[in-house]
Amino acid sequence: MFDNKEKTNIEQLGEFGLIDHLTKNIKITQKSTLKGIGDDAAVLDFEGKKVLVSTDMLLEGIHFDLAYTPLKHLGYKAVQVNLSDIYAMNGTASQVTVSIGLSSRFPLEAIEELYEGIYLACEKYNVDLIGGDTTSSKQGLTISVTAIGYADEKDIVYRNGAHEGDLICVSGDLGGAYTGLQLLEREKLIFLENPNIQPDLEGKDYIVERQLKPEARRDIVELLKSIEVKPTAMIDISDGLASEILHICRQSDKGCNLYEDKIPLDPMTYETAREFNLDPTICALSGGEDYELLFTVKQADYDKIKFKMDITIIGYITEPAAGCNLITKAGNVHPLKAQGWNAFPPAP
Amino acid sequence: MFDNKEKTNIEQLGEFGLIDHLTKNIKITQKSTLKGIGDDAAVLDFEGKKVLVSTDMLLEGIHFDLAYTPLKHLGYKAVQVNLSDIYAMNGTASQVTVSIGLSSRFPLEAIEELYEGIYLACEKYNVDLIGGDTTSSKQGLTISVTAIGYADEKDIVYRNGAHEGDLICVSGDLGGAYTGLQLLEREKLIFLENPNIQPDLEGKDYIVERQLKPEARRDIVELLKSIEVKPTAMIDISDGLASEILHICRQSDKGCNLYEDKIPLDPMTYETAREFNLDPTICALSGGEDYELLFTVKQADYDKIKFKMDITIIGYITEPAAGCNLITKAGNVHPLKAQGWNAFPPAP
Numbered sequence: 001m002f003d004n005k006e007k008t009n010i011e012q013l014g015e016f017g018l019i020d021h022l023t024k025n026i027k028i029t030q031k032s033t034l035k036g037i038g039d040d041a042a043v044l045d046f047e048g049k050k051v052l053v054s055t056d057m058l059l060e061g062i063h064f065d066l067a068y069t070p071l072k073h074l075g076y077k078a079v080q081v082n083l084s085d086i087y088a089m090n091g092t093a094s095q096v097t098v099s100i101g102l103s104s105r106f107p108l109e110a111i112e113e114l115y116e117g118i119y120l121a122c123e124k125y126n127v128d129l130i131g132g133d134t135t136s137s138k139q140g141l142t143i144s145v146t147a148i149g150y151a152d153e154k155d156i157v158y159r160n161g162a163h164e165g166d167l168i169c170v171s172g173d174l175g176g177a178y179t180g181l182q183l184l185e186r187e188k189l190i191f192l193e194n195p196n197i198q199p200d201l202e203g204k205d206y207i208v209e210r211q212l213k214p215e216a217r218r219d220i221v222e223l224l225k226s227i228e229v230k231p232t233a234m235i236d237i238s239d240g241l242a243s244e245i246l247h248i249c250r251q252s253d254k255g256c257n258l259y260e261d262k263i264p265l266d267p268m269t270y271e272t273a274r275e276f277n278l279d280p281t282i283c284a285l286s287g288g289e290d291y292e293l294l295f296t297v298k299q300a301d302y303d304k305i306k307f308k309m310d311i312t313i314i315g316y317i318t319e320p321a322a323g324c325n326l327i328t329k330a331g332n333v334h335p336l337k338a339q340g341w342n343a344f345p346p347a348p
Numbered sequence: 349m350f351d352n353k354e355k356t357n358i359e360q361l362g363e364f365g366l367i368d369h370l371t372k373n374i375k376i377t378q379k380s381t382l383k384g385i386g387d388d389a390a391v392l393d394f395e396g397k398k399v400l401v402s403t404d405m406l407l408e409g410i411h412f413d414l415a416y417t418p419l420k421h422l423g424y425k426a427v428q429v430n431l432s433d434i435y436a437m438n439g440t441a442s443q444v445t446v447s448i449g450l451s452s453r454f455p456l457e458a459i460e461e462l463y464e465g466i467y468l469a470c471e472k473y474n475v476d477l478i479g480g481d482t483t484s485s486k487q488g489l490t491i492s493v494t495a496i497g498y499a500d501e502k503d504i505v506y507r508n509g510a511h512e513g514d515l516i517c518v519s520g521d522l523g524g525a526y527t528g529l530q531l532l533e534r535e536k537l538i539f540l541e542n543p544n545i546q547p548d549l550e551g552k553d554y555i556v557e558r559q560l561k562p563e564a565r566r567d568i569v570e571l572l573k574s575i576e577v578k579p580t581a582m583i584d585i586s587d588g589l590a591s592e593i594l595h596i597c598r599q600s601d602k603g604c605n606l607y608e609d610k611i612p613l614d615p616m617t618y619e620t621a622r623e624f625n626l627d628p629t630i631c632a633l634s635g636g637e638d639y640e641l642l643f644t645v646k647q648a649d650y651d652k653i654k655f656k657m658d659i660t661i662i663g664y665i666t667e668p669a670a671g672c673n674l675i676t677k678a679g680n681v682h683p684l685k686a687q688g689w690n691a692f693p694p695a696p
Contacts, residue, residue: 016686034398038599039507040436040583041402041497048396050382054389055479055494057447061486088388099405099492131403137488138409144447144481144492146403149389159387235388251386338364 007107010136019134021108022115026129030094032150033128042130044095049150054085060140067191068184068199071110073212075117078143081238083125084216084291086149088236090157093149093218095130096122100144101137114143125218155230157295162233162252166296166317169231171220171310173264174241175280178287179272180204180211186276206268214291220310221293227304231295242285243338244294246324255322258315258336261329285326285336355455358484367482369456370463374477378442380498381476390478392443397498402433408488415539416532416547419458421560423465426491429586431473432564432639434497436584438505441497441566443478444470448492449485462491473566503578505643510581510600514644514665517579519568519658521612522589523628526635527620528552528559534624554616562639568658569641575652579643590633591686592642594672603670606663606684609677633674633684 010018019037028036035043044051058064058078066074079096086093098118102111111134122129127147187199201208216236224231233252235244241263249256263284273280296317297305305311315327324336358366367385376384383391392399406412406426414422427444434441446466450459459482470477475495535547549556564584572579581600583592589611597604611632621628644665645653653659663675672684 035506040433041400041439041495043437043504044399044401045501046394046399051392051394051399051496052389053392053443053445053479053494053496055445055447055481055492057449057481057483057490057492059449059483059485059490062449062484085388089391091389095401097401097403097494099403101405101407101410101490131401133403133405133492135405135407136410137407137490139487140485142405142407142449142485142490142492144403144405144490146401146445146494147389148399148401153393156391158383 007109009104010106010108010111011104013108015134018111022111022134028128029126030128032094033130036128036130042095044130044148046150050153050156052086052089052091052149052151053146054082055144055146056082056085057142057144059142065188066141067188069212071113072117072120074143075114076121076213078145079118079121079127080214080216081291082145082147083127083218084236084238086147087216087218087221088234088293089149089151090155090221090231090234091149091151093125093127093147095128095148097131097146098129098143099133101135101142103137103139103141106141125216157231157234159233159235159248160251162248162254162296162317164254164317164319165299166232167299167302167313168245168256168258168294168296168315168317169305169311169313170237170241170264170292170294171217172290172292173266173269174237174290174292175273175283175287176207176210176266176269177214177289178283179269179276179278180207180209182276182278183208183272184211204268204272206266207272211289214289216291217293223308229297229301229304231297234293234295237290237292237294238288240286240288241294242336246336246338248294248296249324252317253320255318255320256315256324257318257327258325259327262312262314264312355457357452358454358456358459359452361456363482366459370459370482376476377474378476380442381478384476384478390443392478392496394498398501398504400434400437400439400497400499401494402430403492403494404430404433405490405492407490413536414489415536417560419461420465420468422491423462424469424561426493427466427469427475428562428564429639430493430495431475431566432584432586434495435564435566435569436582436641437497437499438503438569438579438582439497439499441473441475441495443476443496445479445494446477446491447481449483449490451485451487451489454489473564505579505582507581507583507596508599510596510602510644510665512602512665512667513647514580515647515650515661516593516604516606516642516644516663516665517653517659517661518585518589518612518640518642519565520638520640521614521617522585522638522640523617523621523631523635524555524558524614525562525637526631527617527624527626528555528557530624530626531556531620532559552616552620554614555620559637562637564639565641571656577645577649577652579645582641582643585638585640585642586636588634588636589642590684594684594686596642596644597672600665601668603666603668604663604672605666606674608674610660610662612660
């Protein structure tokens with residue numbers, strides 16, 4: 001990714017020097033941030049609103065591969081995956097803390113690139129970086145982000161509020177991040193075998209971006225607010241559609257019917273899945289990392305959402321005894337299984 | 349630390365199984381926690397109080413050595429070092445999130461031990477565990493904790509409020525964690541050379557505990573409240589007295605005089621430093637990890653604190669032009685330098 005010639009060693013700066021260097025240009029933009037970086041703790045004021053907190057850790061070799069992940073994209077993604085959890089509560093994200101552990105193989109310029117992505121995400125999504133920790137690691141890069149947001153109590157949407165007959169909706173399209181990952185992994189193998197061959201990702205920008213630079217769906221939360229639809233349950237799709245709808249059904253004590261032919265797939269996702277001899281539906285159900293929102297709405301809200309771009313109705317909630325099912329294009333009924341991405345894969 | 353015979357592989361449980369297993373007995377005790385683990389984000393209510401947020405990351409091989417750190421102590425310490433930052437704002441800690449990255453060399457029983465320490469710290473300090481992330485790592489153990497607390501705006505103490513003439517106070521005693529670490533490192537080397545020799549830590553419990561199982565000084569915050577003393581500036585001592593007083597002076601734009609003979613040292617710290625041919629004062633100034641509170645108070649508060657056990661007045665704040673000085677026992681004046689623990693030590 002980068003060579004260490006003429007680069008600045010972070011040891012020369014020391015911990016405080018590095019933190020000062022990386023944070024000197026931070027601007028606080030959120031009214032709720034009274035004090036950001038620079039004391040023992042940040043001080044926030046939510047003026048009576050409820051506070052939302054979520055956290056996620058990304059580890060090199062597990063969640064990302066620096067062979068094909070630009071550091072700027074990685075910083076951007078680390079923030080996005082956390083904001084996504086705040087939006088999935090129907091809240092407004094307002095602050096993040098970012099802790100980074102990195103080995104001495106990273107020069108200052110690499111860390112600056114990572115922070116560029118972090119700052120870009122913060123700026124674009126109106127979020128303040130209010131704290132964190134930067135430390136050396138024996139090996140590898142670790143990023144831990146905590147996102148903080150707020151909402152009026154009446155607006156918060158939990159996973160457990162789905163009722164029988166509610167419509168199951170999903171934003172955007174699914175399976176793109178997973179097929180993008182397949183593509184990046186293939187090109188990496190080709191490159192390792194023959195470093196003279198340049199990666200062939202032409203025309204695949206969309207799914208490669210879905211994997212490397214996802215966008216949390218703040219716009220969907222705002223859209224639903226503007227048309228006065230409050231979902232009955234909501235979750236973000238980090239582990240795949242199947243795993244997430246099972247969370248909603250289990251926590252709401254309900255069943256569901258999902259229709260395979262309704263699951264939104266981008267044509268590029270479809271084609272690429274086929275290229276890899278993968279079933280595009282399986283990519284959507286189990287691929288994960290799409291960071292779209294999966295939510296349920298009352299049937300009475302059908303008219304408000306039926307023609308909304310970027311929202312697709314893919315099924316409905318049933319009584320719990322009916323189970324959680326996928327109705328295939330051929331009309332067969334298959335019980336849904338969570339085959340989402342597993343952070344603890346069995347040893348090979 | 350542990351052998352893997354007859355131990356449970358975490359792969360068998362999977363991510364959700366592991367999280368369920370580790371969190372099934374969590375009890376929410378804080379009124380401010382409306383919803384803890386189990387949704388996309390936790391939901392908190394601080395009822396008009398200001399919210400305090402701080403975060404710290406601990407990495408194996410950098411911040412701890414599992415050769416002599418029991419996992420239960422490590423879990424306990426990971427929470428304490430974060431609570432300490434909330435107390436250093438004169439606040440009440442109320443929630444933590446804990447993210448853990450661990451390699452497959454850790455069996456379930458090891459993680460349970462780590463969580464035992466986390467839960468013990470939460471219980472003892474009235475803090476709810478409200479979220480986190482548990483994931484595999486390629487190598488080593490990573491722990492990232494975010495602590496959340498609250499305070500009335502009028503009670504919050506920043507680093508930048510010290511005034512000329514304010515008394516500089518410190519809780520407890522200093523240098524113990526550092527001398528404890530020297531002892532543990534020595535015994536580790538002896539053990540590596542000859543595994544039949546058992547570690548000789550007899551009579552050294554206090555300083556070994558200072559290193560392995562520090563206690564954040566919630567009691568000092570409560571004491572100061574009870575005697576109606578609000579510090580003018582405060583910070584916790586994680587990097588050593590010198591580094592921390594320099595933070596207060598720089599952010600308050602002031603100087604200081606510290607008196608070497610006033611710096612509180614436990615006799616065991618003193619003796620052990622001597623055994624290692626270390627200057628006990630240097631251990632206190634630069635050792636770090638004591639997690640005591642360093643704070644300044646108005647001279648008018650002198651009578652309220654002068655006889656308080658566990659608070660020592662070690663100097664006073666001066667005009668900035670006078671600089672930051674240590675007055676030695678011999679009466680010499682030395683400029684203070686931050687030689688605190690550096691998370692980025694130069695390569696050997």
